[in-house]
Amino acid sequence: MKKIILSLSLILTCLAVSAQQNAVFYEVSFPNAIHHEAEITMVLREVPTGPLKIRMSRSSPGRYATHEFGKNVYNFKAFDGNGKALKITQPAGDEYTIPIHGTNVKITYTLFGNWIDGTYTGFDETHAHISMPATFAYPIGWDNRPRKVKFNYDEKQNWKVATQLKLEGNGIYTAPNLQYFMDSPTEIAAYKTASWEVKNPDGKIQTIHLVSHSNDEQTTVDNYATMLKKMVAEQGAVWGEFPNYDYGNYYFLHDVLPEYAGDGMEHRNSTVIVQRTPKIAGYESNLLGTFSHEFFHAWNVERLRPKTLEPFNFEHSNVSDGLWLAEGFTQYYGSLLLTRAGFKTQENAAQTFNGIVNTVLNSPGAKNFSPIQASQYAVFADAGVAIDQTNKSNIFTSYYIYGASVALALDLRLRAEFKLTLDDYMRALWKAHGKPEIPYTIPDLEKVLSQLTNNQSFASDFFKNYVYGTAKNDYAKLLLNAGYVLRKASPGVAYAGFGRINFENGKATLGGTMQGTPAYNAGLDIDNILLTMDGVEVKDQAAITKVTEAHKPGDVITITYNYHGQEKSTKLTFTENPALEIISIEKTGGVLTPAMQNFRDSWLNSQVK
Structure with missing residues (x-):
């Protein structure tokens, strides 16, 4: 038996060594970072016979639309093991083919990057902000081979690497395969960091790192980490435990500067957070929302994952039916947990629910x-990215907010009807699909809800009407359980529904109008220039406000406007302003009962034991 065990051990060791030799090896240098360029080398060994196809990604983990990263690649060259140049064809803008080659191939190219967000790559004299799909070309069909990367930055003062990739030694970082590698953003800069530990019920201790590339003192970063620690604790309380982070670490990769694009992008053991403020100091509370949202993704999306996102397609974006939960429930909790952590008031929470x-x-x-x-x-x-106009305002509601509305209703209904909470549902989903990392379908979500409530009829009805369908929950009734009143914000006030208007040089130009509004029903649309309303010349918002305030719902006025050089007129019928508000029952003069108070507190107060 010992001989058999030793033989198996030797075979496994040989396979491991072989896999490492077959790894796709990258080297990245920054000789012209001041002009936003990086030089990238990729070495491929034991290349099979036949055409070798290399491509750049067109999508990025955490982002759901297609992006053309190949546009920033140039000087693309290939060489054999002896350094001889190889012929390259380019069948597509982001794809290269090397028809004839040996067993070893080296590829080099220059990459331009100057956009700092969660999707793209940016280089300058202060840092290298690396999105892997936007940076690294890859051989098609080699997805299961390990990846290794070495970053050369000796000439950059005080730069250091922050990434969820595993440090192998000698400055080389590794990933087991393409999927993991592409999901591992990397920040190289003279950043400041602060860390703390979290402990799971099973006793496992892991470390959370705040990595901040910002114009702040170390004390600011330390104090901000203390704030984040409270938020992180509330998130752990929702799920009952922290995920098992690979290599025991989780990283907040934080870039702060007004010139940056701004963004938040989740990854398996890290998140990229880019914020457009001068620094952290003085803006701490305003920046927390992105941290809260993205960290919740460490459970919801990164491990509790829609089957429609598996595997992630780097050649084209995945179409997913589950983002209302993956992003929408995360949106709901991102704000709620800041209230539970004490960073937002219950009044702030009500304002957020009002927007939803x-x-x-x-x-x-x-x-x-x-x-x-x-x-x-x-x-x-x-x-x-699209240069043509779309009808998005009339056919699309953000799955972030739409999903948050589903989460809000389900949370309130579980509390009122079953003495359960949305936290209970998330923990049930975590146990069934997140922790074992079994991707879910929409029927799976319904099944877990049915099991949690022990009520198949409720689960079936909820999904039929509010997930597959367009019915809306009775938010007024549900919110009243917590002592909040949902009512018209401006009852009896006339409403025209123009939406966004651009005022320039005395001209009032409409943006797109929304279905159901008086403006839409009157036939007004984008690029119409308002001339008069009810005989009053329109040159600014004050004129529109004056006419509107002089009328009540049901009144009909004449509007003249210019479209493509022609003057036209139409009739507009004012309706009542549809805007709603959520206000505490105390502020309406009503009575906050003990039951309402208990409901509100159990919902919005800290859950950390």
Whole structure:
């Protein structure tokens, strides 16, 4: 038996060594970082016979629309093991083919990057902000081979690497395969860091790191980490435990500067957070929302994952039916947990819920399309680039807010009808799908809800009406359980529904109008220039406000406008302003009962034991 065991051990060792020899090896240098360039080398060994195909990604983990990273690659060259140049063809803008080659191939190229957010790459004299899909070309069909990367930055003063990749030694970082490698953003800078430990019920201790590339003192970073520690604790309380982070570490990769694009992008054991403020100091509370949202993704999305995102497609964006939960429930908790942690008041929470409810009840996208359909539109909406106009305002409601409205209603209904909470549901999903990392389908989500409530009829009805369908929950009734009143914000006030208007040089130019508004029903649309309302010349917002305030719902006025050089007129019928508000019952003069107070406190107060 010992001989058999030794033989198996030797075979496994040989396979491991072979896998490492077959690794895709990258080297990255920054000789021209001041002009936003990096030089990248990729070495491939034991290349099979036949055409070798190399490509750049067109999508990035955490982003749901397609992006053309190949546009920033140039000087693309290939060489054999003896340094001889190889012929390259380019069948597509982001794809290269090397028809004839040996067993070893070296590829080099220059990459331009000057956009600091969660999707793209940026280089300058202060740092290298690296999104892997935006940076690294990869051989097609080699997805299961390990990746190794070495960053050369000796000439950069005080630069150091922060990444979820495993440090192998000698400055080389590794990933087991393409999927993991592409999900591992990397920050190289003279950053400041602060860390703390979290402990799971099983006794396992892991470390959370705040890595801040910002114009702040170390004391500011330390104090901010103390704030984040409270937020992190509330998140752990929702799920009952922290995920098992690979290598025992989780990283907040934090870039702060007004010139940056701004963003938050989740990854398996890290998140990129880019914020457009001069520094952290003085803006601490305003920056917390992104941290809270992105950290919740360490459970919801990174491990509790829709099957439609598995595996992640780097050649084209995945169409997912589950973003209403993956992103929407995360949106709901991102704000709620800041209230539980004491960084936002209960009044702040009510204002957030107000925005959610107004969106889902007053947008045509939510009226006519389901949360699942909103999720599927993400391939066009999630920072997707288009130069032509779309009808998005009338057909799409953000799955972030739409999903948050589903979460809000489900949380309140579970509390009122079953003495359960949305926290209970998230823990049940974690146990069934997140912790074992079994991707879920929408029927799986319904099944877990049915098991949790022990009520198949409730689960079936909820999903049929509010997930697959476009019905809306009775938010007024649900919120009243917590002592909040949902009511018209401006009852009896006339409303025209023009939406965004651009005032310039005395001209009032409309943006797109939304279905159901008086402006839309009057036939007014984008690029119409308002001339008069009810005989009053329109040159600024004051004129529109004056006419509107002089009327009541049901009144009809004449509007003249210019479209493509032609003067036209139409009739507009004012309606009542549809805006809603959520206000505590105490402020309405009503009585906050002990039951309402207990409901509110159990919902919005800290859950950390």
